Amino acid sequence: MTLNRPREAGFTLLEILVVIAILGLLIGLVAPAALRQLGNARGSVAKQSLERIGSVLDLYKLDVGNYPTTEQGLAALADRPRGISAWNGPYVKGGVPMDPWSHPWTYKQPSARSNHDYDLCSAGPGGTSGEQICNP
Numbered sequence: 425m426t427l428n429r430p431r432e433a434g435f436t437l438l439e440i441l442v443v444i445a446i447l448g449l450l451i452g453l454v455a456p457a458a459l460r461q462l463g464n465a466r467g468s469v470a471k472q473s474l475e476r477i478g479s480v481l482d483l484y485k486l487d488v489g490n491y492p493t494t495e496q497g498l499a500a501l502a503d504r505p506r507g508i509s510a511w512n513g514p515y516v517k518g519g520v521p522m523d524p525w526s527h528p529w530t531y532k533q534p535s536a537r538s539n540h541d542y543d544l545c546s547a548g549p550g551g552t553s554g555e556q557i558c559n560p
Contacts, residue, residue: 431480441495467526470546470557477501477544478559480515487512491533498531498544525549530556 480501485491488510492500500508501515502555523529533542540559548555 466549467557468509470548474546474557474559476545477520477529481542481544482513484513488538490538492531500530523547 450534477498481491484501488508492498492505496505498520499505501513502512502519504511504513518530525548526548527547530545530547531542535541537543537558543558545556546556548557
């Protein structure tokens, strides 16, 4: 007596290993490119943020008559500095934002560079001064 058994459906171990190998290759090729794009995006966001904060500093100067000093820092955009009566702020809501890498912006006035009123810089991805992105 012969029984007709239906053939069991499923994947063999070899087929599963081939699929895992192909997925590993794809991830190995795509992941570095995606991470590189993420790094470039943060650099672009930093440059755009520099421009926006620069515009806010210009508004501050129009109201007060000069840019905040280094001692006052960017906090002068959120809270009235002592002795400033023409302050029309707050110029930023919720305090001064951090750079895209969650580091504080560095601000110096007067600028150490020629033809600049102030220096506004991000420490960059590593948080060191060697990778700074500064206002143009």
